[in-house]
Amino acid sequence: MTNDTPGLPEQAPVQESPVRQILKFLSSMQLGIILLLLLAVISIYAATWKEHQVAISSVYSSWWFIGIMVFTALNLLLCTVERIRPTWRQAFNPRRVMKAEAIKRMPVNRSIKVKQAGTQPLERLEQVFRANRLKSSVSDSPDGQVLFGESGRYGYFGSVVTHLSLLLILLAAMFGGMTGFETRDGGYAGTIFNVPQGNFQAVINNVTLQYLPEGPQVRPRAISDVTVSRNGNVIKQGKISINEPLRFGGIALYHTTFLWVSEVTVSDPDSGTVLEQFKLYERDRYYMHEMGFYIDSLAFFPDFSMTGMGQPITRSYATTRPVLAYQVGYPNGKTEQWALLDLNEPQLVETENGPIVLTLNGFENAAVFNIIKNLGRPYLFAGSLLMVIGLYMSFFLFPRRFWAVFDSKSSSFLVGGRSRNKLGLESVFDRIEEEISKREEE
Amino acid sequence: MSGLIKVSPTGLLIENTLFILACLIYLLATIGYVINLFGKKEWGSFASSVLRVAFIVHTGFIAARTINVMRVPFVGHFEFGNLFIWATVLVYIWTEWRLKDKYYAVGAFLTPVVVLYIAYLTVIPKIFTRIAVSSAHNPLPPVLQSFWLKIHVSSSVMGYAGFSLAFAAAVMWLLKNGMEEKGLSKNASFSKTLAQALPQLKILEEYMYRASAFGFLFQTVMIITGAVWADYAWSRYWGWDPKEMWSLITWFVFAVYLHARFTRGWTGKRTVVLVMVGWVAMMFTWLGVAWLLSGIHSFG
Numbered sequence: 153m154t155n156d157t158p159g160l161p162e163q164a165p166v167q168e169s170p171v172r173q174i175l176k177f178l179s180s181m182q183l184g185i186i187l188l189l190l191l192a193v194i195s196i197y198a199a200t201w202k203e204h205q206v207a208i209s210s211v212y213s214s215w216w217f218i219g220i221m222v223f224t225a226l227n228l229l230l231c232t233v234e235r236i237r238p239t240w241r242q243a244f245n246p247r248r249v250m251k252a253e254a255i256k257r258m259p260v261n262r263s264i265k266v267k268q269a270g271t272q273p274l275e276r277l278e279q280v281f282r283a284n285r286l287k288s289s290v291s292d293s294p295d296g297q298v299l300f301g302e303s304g305r306y307g308y309f310g311s312v313v314t315h316l317s318l319l320l321i322l323l324a325a326m327f328g329g330m331t332g333f334e335t336r337d338g339g340y341a342g343t344i345f346n347v348p349q350g351n352f353q354a355v356i357n358n359v360t361l362q363y364l365p366e367g368p369q370v371r372p373r374a375i376s377d378v379t380v381s382r383n384g385n386v387i388k389q390g391k392i393s394i395n396e397p398l399r400f401g402g403i404a405l406y407h408t409t410f411l412w413v414s415e416v417t418v419s420d421p422d423s424g425t426v427l428e429q430f431k432l433y434e435r436d437r438y439y440m441h442e443m444g445f446y447i448d449s450l451a452f453f454p455d456f457s458m459t460g461m462g463q464p465i466t467r468s469y470a471t472t473r474p475v476l477a478y479q480v481g482y483p484n485g486k487t488e489q490w491a492l493l494d495l496n497e498p499q500l501v502e503t504e505n506g507p508i509v510l511t512l513n514g515f516e517n518a519a520v521f522n523i524i525k526n527l528g529r530p531y532l533f534a535g536s537l538l539m540v541i542g543l544y545m546s547f548f549l550f551p552r553r554f555w556a557v558f559d560s561k562s563s564s565f566l567v568g569g570r571s572r573n574k575l576g577l578e579s580v581f582d583r584i585e586e587e588i589s590k591r592e593e594e
Numbered sequence: 595m596s597g598l599i600k601v602s603p604t605g606l607l608i609e610n611t612l613f614i615l616a617c618l619i620y621l622l623a624t625i626g627y628v629i630n631l632f633g634k635k636e637w638g639s640f641a642s643s644v645l646r647v648a649f650i651v652h653t654g655f656i657a658a659r660t661i662n663v664m665r666v667p668f669v670g671h672f673e674f675g676n677l678f679i680w681a682t683v684l685v686y687i688w689t690e691w692r693l694k695d696k697y698y699a700v701g702a703f704l705t706p707v708v709v710l711y712i713a714y715l716t717v718i719p720k721i722f723t724r725i726a727v728s729s730a731h732n733p734l735p736p737v738l739q740s741f742w743l744k745i746h747v748s749s750s751v752m753g754y755a756g757f758s759l760a761f762a763a764a765v766m767w768l769l770k771n772g773m774e775e776k777g778l779s780k781n782a783s784f785s786k787t788l789a790q791a792l793p794q795l796k797i798l799e800e801y802m803y804r805a806s807a808f809g810f811l812f813q814t815v816m817i818i819t820g821a822v823w824a825d826y827a828w829s830r831y832w833g834w835d836p837k838e839m840w841s842l843i844t845w846f847v848f849a850v851y852l853h854a855r856f857t858r859g860w861t862g863k864r865t866v867v868l869v870m871v872g873w874v875a876m877m878f879t880w881l882g883v884a885w886l887l888s889g890i891h892s893f894g
Contacts, residue, residue, distance in 0.1 A: 181857050185850050192846035199839035200887065212834050311856070325831075366598045366733040373736040395740045395826050406829035522829035532831065536818040543814055546856070547807035572856070575693065575800050 179230030187224045194220070225322050232315040243308040243551070248300040249293040250555040250568070258555075258568030260577045264585055265564040267592055273558040274299045277565055280587045284580060286554060299556040310546025317542050320535035328528025332402075338376075340413050340431065340518040347523055350403050352382045359410065359517040361469065362393075368455070368470035374410035376519040392521065402527045408520040412452035414476045415514040416493075418443075421500055421507050432476075433518060444505045450477040450490055452515065464492065476512050550576055597730030601662045609662055612655035613676075617712050619648035620683075624705035631702040633787040638698030642690060645701065649683045656680060663731050668747040669738055671884060672729040675715045678880075679708055681751035682758045685808070689759065689801075699791050700801065703762040714881070725885065742823035749815035754876055756809025757848070761873035763802040764866045766792055771863070799861055802869055803852075810848045817841055836887040840879035847872040 168176070177183060198211040211217055255261055266273065274290050274297050281288040286301030333349040341358040357377040364370045373393050380388040380400060388400040397406040411434045418428040418440065432438050432449045439446045453466040456475035464477055474495045480503055481487040493499055498511040552571040559566055567584065571577040601609075626641025656676065659667040667673040686704050690697070719727045734743075770792040772778075778785040793801070820838070821831040832838060851868035854860035 181853060185853055185858075188846050188850045188853070192843050192850070195839050195843050195846070199834075199836045199843070204834070204836070204888075208834050364733055364736075369598055370733050371735055373739070394736045395742075395823075397826060397829070404829070406826075408829070524829055529825070533822065536822070540811070540815055540818065543811045547811060547852075573800075573804070575797070575804065 175230060178226055179234050180227075181231070184224070184227050184231060187220060187227060190220060191224065221322075225319065228315050228318055232312055232319070235312055235315075239308050239312055243305045246300070246302060246305075246553060248289065248291045249298045250300075250557075251293075251295055252557050252559070252566055255555050255557060255566050255568035258570060260570075260574060260581060261566065261568035262581055262585070263559075263562070263564050263566050264588055265562070266588065267563075273565070274556065276591070277556055277558075277567075277588070280584055280591065281554065281556075283587055284583055286552070296557060299554075301554040301556075302552060304549045304551045307545050307549035307551040310542055310544075310549065312542075313545055314539055314542030317535045317538035320538060321532055324528035324531035324535055326528070327531065328526040331527045332525040333523075334525075335523045336408070336520065337523060338408075338518060338520040340516050343518075350523065350525055352380050352387065352403070354405070355379045355381070356519065359519045361410070361517055363469065368468040370469075372469050374407060374517060374519055376407065376521075378405065378521075380405075392519070402529070403523065403525045406522040406524065408522050411518045411520065412454065413516050413518045414449060414452060414493075414512055415516075416447070416476070417511045417513050419498075419509045419511070421509045424509075427508070429513075432478075443503070443508070444482065445503050446481050446483075447510075448479045448481060450479055452476055454515075456492075456494075471515070474512070474515050476515075478510075552577060552580060554580075597732040599663055599731040599733055601731050605658065605662045609655060609658040612651055612658055616648055616652040616655050617716065619644060619651055620679075620705065620708055620712060623648055623701070624709050627698060627701035627705050630698050631788060631791045632784070633791065638701075641701060641705075642687075642698060645683065645705065646687060649680070649687060652676075652680050652683070663733075665734055666744055666747075668743055669734060670732070671727045672715055674747065674751070674880075675711060675727070677747065678751045678754050679711050679715075681755040682708055682711070685752070685755040685759055685805075689805075697793050697797070697801070699766065699793060700759075700762060702791075703766050704759060707758055707762055737827050740823060740827065742819055742826065746816060746819040746823055749812045749819060753809045753812035753814075753816050754880070756805050756807075756812060757844070757873055757876045760802045760805035760809060760869050763798050763805060764869040764873070767795060767798040767802065767866050768863075770795055770798065771866075799865065802866070803855055806848055806851060806869060806872070810845070810852055813841070813845050813848065817845060837879065837883045840875065840883050844872055844875040844879055847875050 194211065194217065198207040202211060277299055278288045278290060278301075281299065281301035284301075286303050287305075288299060288301035290297050290299050292298075335347060335349060337345040337347065337354075339345060339356050341356055343356045344353060345356075346353050355378065357379060359374060359376045361372040361374055363372045375391050375393045377391055378389070378398060379386055380398070388398060390398045392398045392405055392407045394407050397404040399405075413434075414432045416430055416432050416438070417426055419426045427443070428440060430438050432447065434449055434452050437446050437448050451464070453464055453473075453475045455467040455470050455472040457465055457467050457473075459465055464475070476493045477490060478493055479487055479490040480501060482504060486504075488501075488503070491499070491501070493510055493512045495512050495515070498509045501508050501510050550571050550573040552569060552573075554567060554569045556565050556567040558564075565588075567581070569577050569581065623641050623645035626637050626644055630637035630641055656667060659673070659676075668677060682704070686701065690701070715727055715729075719725045770789060773785055773789045773792075774795075778789065792798070817838075820841070824833065825831050847868060851860075851865055851872060854868070855865055
C-alpha cells in the first residue's frame with residue numbers, strides 16, 4: 153500500500169507478522185479451492201482405478217488423505233471465524249446513503265420518469281418498495297434525501313452457516329468415532345449374545361421371513377424379534393429388519409443379512425445311535441474332533457433345483473425342497489467330493505475314519521446384526537440440516553439492496569440495486585416500475 | 595417390458611403408448627427450439643407449448659408406470675433415467691415461466707440433452723447390446739422399501755436436472771463466446787442470426803450459476819439423505835462406495851465453481867469449464883459407475 157497524497161512522506165508498507173501471514177494463508181479461499189480440487193482428484197483416482205477395499209485401506213484411511221481433510225476443516229474453521237464479523241457488519245450496518253453518481257454506476261439501475269412528482273416523491277416510492285416486501289427508510293444527506301430498501305439480509309449468513317454445518321458434521325463424525333464402538337453378532341431363535349462394550353445382553357426370540365406380495369422369487373424381508381437386557385433388567389424389546397434398526401441409549405442393532413441354518417444329525421450306520429447333533433450356518437464349518445473330520449456347509453437351497461449343466465440352484469426363497477450342499481474334510485487338508493443332503497433323507501457317507509449317516513433334520517433362519525454405538529449421530533443430523541439451511545440461505549435467500557434519489561429537474565427517480573441474483577434483481581425493478589405507473593394511473 | 599410384477603395388457607399398452615408419445619413430442623419440441631434459434635422467432639412459443647405437452651404426457655407415463663408397478667417408479671436405470679428427464683424438463687419449464695419466456699434459446703440446447711438421455715434409455719441399448727437398460731416391472735427389494743427412497747431419488751434427479759441446465763448454458767456460453775472472439779457475430783450471415791438469438795454472455799453466466807446453485811442444493815440433499823438412509827439400512831453413513839464417491843466428486847467440482855464465483859467473482863471460460871467438468875462427473879456418477887465400476891448401488 154503506498155501513500156499517493158502529494159506533500160506527505162512515503163509510508164513504508166505494513167509488514168504482517170509471520171503468524172498473521174500463516175493464518176491468512178490457512179483461511180484463504182485459494183487454499184480452500186485447491187484443497188477441494190485435490191480431494192476431487194484423489195477421489196477420482198481412488199474410486200475409479202482402485203478396488204473398493206484397497207481404496208479404503210490405501211487412500212481413504214491413509215494419513216495423508218486424513219491430513220488433507222484436517223487441513224480442509226482448518227481452512228473452513230479459520231475462514232468462518234474471519235468472516236463472521238464482516239458478515240455481521242454487512243448485514244446489519246448497510247450504507248443507507250448513496251450519491252446519484254454511485255447509483256448510476258450500480259450493475260442494475262434505472263431512471264423511472266413520473267408524471268406527477270407531488271410534494272414528497274420518495275415517500276411515495278417508499279410505499280412501492282414496501283409493497284415489494286423491501287424494508288425501507290428515507291435518510292437525509294447533504295445531497296438530498298435517499299431512499300434505501302432491502303430484503304433477504306439473512307442471506308449474507310448463508311456461507312457462514314454452511315461452513316459451520318460442515319464443521320459440525322466433521323466434529324460429530326470424530327466424536328462418534330472416538331466415543332463409540334462397532335461389532336457384529338447374531339444367531340437363530342434362542343441365541344443369547346453378550347456385547348461387553350455396550351454392557352448389555354441380547355436374546356433373539358425369533359427370526360422370520362416375510363415374503364413380498366410378488367412371491368418367493370423376490371428376496372424376502374427378515375424380521376428378528378430381540379430382547380435387550382442390562383444387569384438382568386429388560387431395557388428394550390423390538391423387531392429388527394432392514395431399514396428398521398433397534399435403538400437404545402445411543403446404541404443401535406442393525407439387520408445386516410439373514411442366513412439359513414441346517415439342523416444336522418450324525419449317527420452310526422450300524423446301531424443308529426446319534427453321535428452328534430448340531431446346527432450349521434451357511435458357509436460355516438463344524439468339527440467332529442473325536443471322529444477326525446469336519447463338515448463344511450457350502451450352500452443351502454430352500455427351493456432346490458438343478459441347471460442343465462448340473463449346477464445346483466434355488467428357484468426361490470420358498471422352502472419347497474430344502475437341500476444342504478456340504479463337504480466332508482480332514483485336518484490334513486484332504487476333502488471328499490461335495491454332496492447334497494435332502495430334508496429327512498438319511499445319507500450314508502464314507503469317511504476315511506469309517507462310515508457315518510448324515511441327516512438334515514430341519515432348518516431355520518438366523519440373522520446377523522451390526523451393533524453400533526455412535527453418540528455423534530444427533531449432531532451429524534443437526535449438521536446436515538444446518539447445511540441445507542445454509543445452502544438455501546446462500547443461494548435462494550438473496551440479499552437485495554436498493555437506493556433511490558429523486559431528480560426534480562427531470563422529474564424522475566434514479567433507482568439502483570445490488571444483488572448476487574442479477575436476473576432476479578431485474579424482475580424486482582420491473583415490478584417497481586409497474587407499481588409506480590399503476591399508482592399514477594389510480 | 596416383462597418382470598416379476600404381472601401387468602395387465604391394457605396397463606402395459608397405456609404405459610408404452612405414453613412413453614413413445616412423450617419421446618416423439620420431446621423430439622418435436624427440440625426441432626421447434628432449434629428452428630427458433632435460427633431466426634424464426636414464432637417457433638419459440640410453439641416449441642415451448644409442445645414441450646409442455648410432452649411433459650404432461652411424460653407425467654402420464656410416470657403415473658401409468660406407478661400404477662403398473664404398484665410403487666414409486668424410482669428404481670433401476672430405466673426408471674431413474676425417466677425421472678431424471680422429467681425433472682430436467684420440469685426445471686426448464688419453471689425457469690422459462692420465471693424468466694417470462696425471454697430465453698427460448700436455452701431450450702434449443704437443453705432439449706437435445708434431454709433427447710440424448712432418452713436415446714440412452716431407448717435406442718442405444720438396441721445398438722450396443724452390452725448396455726442393457728431393463729424396463730422390466732420388478733418389485734422393490736426390501737432394502738429399497740423405505741421412505742428415504744422417495745426423498746433420496748427425488749433430490750438426486752432435481753440435482754441432476756439443475757446440472758443439466760447449467761451444462762446447456764455452458765455450451766451456449768462457449769458457442770457465443772467463440773463467435774464473438776472470431777467476429778462471426780458481426781457477419782451478415784447464418785452465424786449472425788445464431789449469435790443474436792443467444793443471450794448475452796453475462797446472462798448465460800448468471801443462468802449457469804443459478805442452475806448450478808439449484809443443482810448443488812439438491813445434490814447436497816441427495817448426499818445427506820443417502821447417508822441417513824445408509825445409516826438405517828447398512829448401519830453406516832458413508833461406505834466409500836464408487837457411487838457415493840462420484841456423487842461427492844460432482845459435489846466437490848460444483849463446490850469449487852460456486853465458491854470461485856460466489857466469493858472470488860470468477861467469471862468467463864474457467865467457470866464454464868468447471869461447470870462442464872461437473873456435468874461430466876455427474877454423468878459418470880449416473881452411467882460410468884453403473885457400467886464400469888461395481889458397488890452397492892447396483893440397483894440404480
